[in-house]
Amino acid sequence: MRIEAKPLDLKLTVPFRISRGVQEISPNVVVQVQHGEYTGYGEAAPDDYYGESPQSVRACVAMFAPHLGDDPFLLEDIFSTLDHVIRLNPSAKAAVDMALYDLMGKMLNVPLYRLLGLNPARAAHTSFTIGLDTPENMAKKALAARDYPILKIKVGTKHDLEIIKAIREVSHATLRVDANTGWTPKEAIKMINELAPYNIEFVEQPVAAHDLEGLRLVRENVPLPIIADESCVTVDDIPRVVGCVDGINIKLMKCGGIHNALKMIHVARAHNLQIMIGCMIESSIAITAAAHLTPLVDYADLDGNLLVDNDPYTGVTVEKGKLILPDRPGLGVEQN
Secondary structure (H helix, E strand, O other), X not given: OEEEEEEEEEEEEEEEEEOOEEEXXXXXXXXXXXXXXXXXXXXXXXXXXXXXXXXXXXXXXXXXXXXXXXXXXXXXXXXXXXXXXXXXXXXXXXXXXXXXXXXXXXXXXXXXXXXXOOOHHHOOEEOEEXXXXXXXXXXXXXXXXXXXXXXXXXXXXXXXXXXXXXXXXXXXXXXXXXXXXXXXXHHHHHHHHHHHHHOEEEEEOOOXXXXXXXXXHXXXXXXXXXXXXXXXXXXXXXXXXXXXXXXXXXXHHHHOOHHHHHHHHHHHHHOOOEEEEEOOOOOXXXXXXXXXXXXXXXXXXXXXXXXXXXXXXXXXXXXXXXXXXXXXXXXXXXXX
């Protein structure tokens, strides 16, 4: 198999702000793996929060090239080898993983969901994210997103209650809130109890990623479910967060791809945790790859491609929030 990488700079329709920063461009990397007449596509959305960059992804791809072998179906062997070649670097490995799954589906002439034995009718509804802004502007964005029945509201500021009040005045959508580690445990308890009357479905990552006891304290003192994101990156993290949260947010870019995400789903179910599939700012390549897994989970937050205005690919589509999986072979992604 031959592999190559090329840059893909995704431009956000509006600047995307969370509690720890703002983003206008997402410098992603598209990876192509060729095997005979077939080409599989994957995507990396490196995040410096997890120690990656576009440069590190391309360096990893160059290192991976001699170690892919000649059989894309030998996933366990391939990823075991890549983990020995270089540790961590999950988005680089996720891009290779997606490309291999795309290859397998194309070689067998079946969509990924069928390869995995999943029912596309069970694909989830995705939330649509409202990035941090003034309460007035966030309410305007929520109103503009009225076609989406579920909204994910970024919080973690001094104006969180004002934000939710303003959005509730214009929207009856299901609301999820995500603090991206923006609160202390005491702040989280106070704020979540104040937000609860506004019909919030759950709260994502209220406190610092490493503060598992803080998560436990919050969970024990609020009426809403708590979902871990930054606190749960790989399958090894799941036993550590049991008892501290009600569920986890799995992202291909955090865990290393579909292969590892499937392991996380099964381990999380064994621990009676709820599961969400999330994303970074990604094109339709990575979003579609993750969407194929949604029949297995409780919640989806797969709107990264909906937040950019130059997505060069078409794959999964959204109808009134419902993810519609493509029935083409592999990931089912096509270039525009």
